[in-house]
Amino acid sequence: MTIRNYSCLIACCLLLGGTIAHAQDKMPVKFGKVTPQDFTVTAGSLDSAADAVVVADFGTSSFVGNMKGSFNIEFHHSKRIRVLTRKGFDAAIITIPLYTTDKDAEKVEGLHASTYTLEDGKVVETKLDSKSIFTERVSKNWIHEKFTFPALKEGAILEYSYIQVIPFVFDLQPWAFQGEYPCLWSEYQVEMPNFYKYVTLAQGYLPFKVNTSESRQQTFSVSIPNGAEKPDRDNFEDFVVIHRWVMNNIPALKEEEYTTTVLNYISKIEFQMSGIQYPGGMYYDEMGTWKSFGDELLNADYFGADLHRGNGWLDDDMKTITKGATGDLEKAQKIYAYVRDNFTCTSNSGLELTNPLKTTYKTRSGNVADLNLLLAAMLIHEKIPADPVILSTRSNGFTHELYPLLSRFNYVVSRIVVDTTAYYLDASDRWLGFGRLPQRCYNGSARVINKETPAAVVFDANSKAQGKVTFVMIGNDEKGGLTGSFQSSPGYDEALEMRHRIKEHGQQDFLKNLQTAYSGDALVSNLQFDSLLLPEQPLQEDYDFRLTPDTTANTYYFNPMLGEEYKENPFRSAERRYPVEMPYAMDNTYTLNMEIPKGYTVDELPKSAKVLFNTDEGFFEYMIVKDDQRIQLRSRIKLLKANYTPDDYATLRDFFGFVVKKESEQIVFKKIK
DSSP, X not given: OOOOOOSOOOOOEEOOOOOOOOGGGSOXXXXXXXXXXXXXXXXXXXXXXXSEEEEEEEEEEEEEEOTTSSEEEEEEEEEEEEEOSXXXXXXXXXXXXXXXXXXXXXXXXXXXXXXXEEETTEEEEEEOOGGGOEEEEOSSSEEEEEXXXXXXXXXXXXXXXXXXXXXXXXXXXXXXXXXXXXXXXXXEEEEEETTEEEEEEEEOSOOOSEEEEEEEEEEEEEEEEETTEEEEEEEEEEEEEEEEEEEEEEOOOOOOSSXXXXXXXXXXXXXXXXXXXXXXXXXXXXXXXXXXXXXXHHHOTTTTTTTTSOOGGGHHHHHHHTTTOOSHHHHHHHHHHHHHHHOEESOSOOSSOSSOHHHHHHHTEEOHHHHHHHHHHHHHHTTOOEEEEEEOOTTTOOOOSSSOOGGGOOEEEEEEEETTEEEEEOTTOTTOOTTOOOGGGOSEEEEEOOSSOOEEEEEOGGGOEEEEEEEEEEEEOTTSSEEEEEEEEOOHHHHHHHHHHHHHHOHHHHHHHHHHHSXXXXXXXXXXXXXXXXXXXXXXXXXXXXXXXXXXXXXXXXXXXXXXXXXXXXXXXXXXXXXXXXXXXXXXXEEEEEEOOTTEEEEEOOOOEEEESTTTSEEEEEEEEEOSSEEEEEEEEEESOSEEOGGGHHHHHHHHHHHHHHHTOOEEEEEOO
């Protein structure tokens, strides 16, 4: 099987189980027939603030013999939407993606669309003019058919239907039950012939209302080209399995804080062809194994073919690059630093080479695959075994651990093993240290591409602990103000972000943002960074500041967290149906040691507190004490995991709610009379 980019394969679990369909499980609307009563439909308790609601979404896929000795898939799609507010007008913009190659292309037939409005108690239909349908080429292999419904009004009903003819049997149409608007009914039926074998994949947290299968015998007919002669007809019988999936009362899927991508959790179903076996014929494996998948990649010119070809054009430069290295690890570090510091990454997404490795080396630029496969080739040139590792970034969605589906992957890094220690290398980021991967790579299952020992590897955010330590000293000065020093050592990922920000906007801009973070009459000065230009080293931030209390007021309110507090709860929704995915486990400690301002006494002091998260999975503590001259505070948040299930959401929301409330509390100083 030739590897090609299948569209949007992002499912994450096998479809299991079934239910029995009854009469009440039938489609609740009749497409093409709209009555005045239909204008009373709303999202109801699903979402009282919804801007639009999908009343019914219905699709079927079946296989029809074509004139080329094979089959087309005919996908019939009908949808009814009710627009509830002007913001819901976005639902009236429809895009139908169509895949095309040099030899064949998907096409749309029989497209009908109408807007229905209620005028003086009567239903008025405005049909879409065919001249209002536009075709847009978005890439070499994708065309979008687009239109916008006419005569839009609040409360209008939109309805459209079409047939999509798909000449690629690998691309059995997927189906999303869930989207940006609540949906009252979503149904998909597939007539799957026995001679085409598909793996059925589903994802999401919502249950099916209907999940049934039944089989029947069917006669298939295809026309086989016969040169200038009349095409031959081939008729044969085989079983067809009719699958039916229904969901109802489906809430909209909204992206929330700490989500890699909602595409991982949208309720949907999709398919991957695994094999072909016509009646009485041999079985042809179309999916392959991880071993064959890896071998194909390593032999492909667009991926790994150049890795082991000697690459003599590197000979002279490699002597200079590795000069002085005393062992494989030091040699690898020099090679990595050379690629990282001298090449420009043009795209942080890419699985295929855009140019031969020699061209990338000459131009000093390429996408992430170009740079990291070049890095692997340079390491191999120096007799350091290196393997490409393919993965999917957090924004791209999960890969599938069981099935070798290339379309799930969008990123390449390299791996070496020195003295039994594995190092994963990404030379696409100027500020990334040796043996470090960027946050975007921590997205679960990845694959080491190696002919002899291909292997799965997991980049788990739970294993990525990041600690931050901040220490603040504040004392009185002779001018009646407060002077302080701020020292912070962020975790590696936060330090990486800071390095990028300073590189892009400059240190002066960073200082300006610090200044605006302080309220009242404050002055920030002497900003310094330790190891700013050394990605392998921890980063330390230091600066001085001066605060001037309002001496005319009897009361001085002071938040001892000095802007380092959580200002709002990142978990605002009352409930969440999919996991919380933080970038890493955390351990943040903030310590303050301050003198009580001259001429003031402490009138109110926040109380110390400590709360546990799930007993043994983390805690928040806020410990504050004072004496006659000083106040000391220690605030610490520690969470041992990065990922949490929906069952943990309420606890996590309450935990951060407590953190926000506690860290917002202020010390109240009163003037001594």
